[in-house]
Amino acid sequence: MKQNIILDKNSIENLLSISESIHNISDIDILLDKILFELRKFTNAEGGTIFLFDDGVLKIRYIQNEILFKNNPAAKYKYLDKTIPINKESIAGSCALNSKIIMVKDVYNIKEDCNCGFNKSFDEMTGYRTKSVIAVPLKTTGNKLIGVIQLINARNKDGKIIPFTEKDKLYITYFANDAAIAIEKAQNTRSMILKMLKMVEYRDPKETGGHVNRMGTYAIEIYHEWAKQRGFPEELIRRFNDKLKIAAMLHDTGKIAISDEILKKPDKLTDDELKIMKMHTVYGYRLFKDADSEIENMAADIALNHHEKWDGSGYPGIIEDIEKISFIENKQGKKGTEIPLTARIVALADVYDALSSKRIYKEPWSEDKVLDYIKQNSGKHFDPEIVDCFFSIYDTIKEIKTKISE
Numbered sequence: 339m340k341q342n343i344i345l346d347k348n349s350i351e352n353l354l355s356i357s358e359s360i361h362n363i364s365d366i367d368i369l370l371d372k373i374l375f376e377l378r379k380f381t382n383a384e385g386g387t388i389f390l391f392d393d394g395v396l397k398i399r400y401i402q403n404e405i406l407f408k409n410n411p412a413a414k415y416k417y418l419d420k421t422i423p424i425n426k427e428s429i430a431g432s433c434a435l436n437s438k439i440i441m442v443k444d445v446y447n448i449k450e451d452c453n454c455g456f457n458k459s460f461d462e463m464t465g466y467r468t469k470s471v472i473a474v475p476l477k478t479t480g481n482k483l484i485g486v487i488q489l490i491n492a493r494n495k496d497g498k499i500i501p502f503t504e505k506d507k508l509y510i511t512y513f514a515n516d517a518a519i520a521i522e523k524a525q526n527t528r529s530m531i532l533k534m535l536k537m538v539e540y541r542d543p544k545e546t547g548g549h550v551n552r553m554g555t556y557a558i559e560i561y562h563e564w565a566k567q568r569g570f571p572e573e574l575i576r577r578f579n580d581k582l583k584i585a586a587m588l589h590d591t592g593k594i595a596i597s598d599e600i601l602k603k604p605d606k607l608t609d610d611e612l613k614i615m616k617m618h619t620v621y622g623y624r625l626f627k628d629a630d631s632e633i634e635n636m637a638a639d640i641a642l643n644h645h646e647k648w649d650g651s652g653y654p655g656i657i658e659d660i661e662k663i664s665f666i667e668n669k670q671g672k673k674g675t676e677i678p679l680t681a682r683i684v685a686l687a688d689v690y691d692a693l694s695s696k697r698i699y700k701e702p703w704s705e706d707k708v709l710d711y712i713k714q715n716s717g718k719h720f721d722p723e724i725v726d727c728f729f730s731i732y733d734t735i736k737e738i739k740t741k742i743s744e
């Protein structure tokens with residue numbers, strides 16, 4: 339007879355507190371990271387993947403693997419956006435097809451567990467050996483299926499790979515329902531932000547979706563490194579990055595208030611035009627300031643300060659009456675740590691992306707030339723500590739650059 343499995347008090351309390359925290363996350367990538375992290379913690383699983391539906395297939399939207407990515411955190415970006423069809427050929431595909439949980443003890447000996455195959459391509463590509471798997475459909479309200487969470491290789495206390503348990507299944511089922519709703523909400527937020535950014539892009543074709551997406555991702559990786567070096571706990575870093583990713587993406591939104599005459603002028607701007615162009619920092623600030631949301635307040639800070647330079651040669655500097663001005667005077671900029679950390683990070687992420695990508699008016703610079711420029715400007719344009727963090731995670735930066743295209 340089937341044993342009745344119930345969750346203990348600790349697990350239920352855990353579920354409730356995680357549920358609250360995931361509903362407070364705004365950025366979709368940070369949310370998926372948190373969901374996988376929590377589920378892997380509960381099941382002691384080595385790895386996990388979140389697939390979301392995209393054009394009739396399942397697309398890898400987030401992946402974690404303690405063993406594979408331990409010494410190579412950049413590698414996780416390699417697998418993003420890979421797709422698998424929704425059919426019986428794979429465990430996740432079959433889970434989506436039938437909208438049912440699948441548990442497999444050993445994927446290389448699958449027959450008794452489910453009526454599905456195992457897609458070996460990931461193992462073959464990485465040399466990793468998958469054994470136990472649980473795949474759970476992500477359903478939002480109204481039973482709408484939006485994707486699949488898959489965890490691999492549960493371990494016992496000694497680190498030996500074991501099958502997932504009925505208790506794991508119950509926990510993940512509760513969690514997945516909640517997670518799916520949070521994911522849908524974060525997808526809606528992302529979609530609204532992308533529309534805002536599209537508006538900026540219509541006005542200024544230099545600010546493409548690819549550019550803002552890449553630079554937002556560079557920014558959170560740089561902050562992660564900066565905070566890790568200072569011993570900040572992962573949870574705190576995750577929460578900060580949730581805001582930083584979105585706020586960084588909005589750095590140039592103030593450009594919508596600059597006239598076409600100046601914004602789209604093909605020739606060099608005159609001194610007076612430049613003073614007006616520089617106002618995009620202030621317009622962005624005015625758009626987001628004094629909001630109730632922490633993301634908007636961070637966006638206001640970044641918009642205002644992303645053209646400041648470490649040595650004080652940037653703009654707009656300290657402004658007395660920020661509500662009244664209509665052009666930016668040439669004067670002393672803010673210096674060093676007068677510039678908020680977020681803006682110091684965004685300054686580097688923004689310039690790196692602008693130099694290393696193709697834009698309508700220029701070809702990308704060579705890698706050597708870009709890196710040379712950044713080194714030369716450490717302590718001038720850029721905060722030297724941020725430059726050091728950038729170089730410590732340069733492998734990751736490169737992966738992001740190839741992964742997120744226009």
Ligand SMILES: [Fe+2]
Nearest residue numbers: 589590644645
């Ligand atoms: Fe800007």
Ligand SMILES: [Fe+2]
Nearest residue numbers: 545589590688
């Ligand atoms: Fe930019």
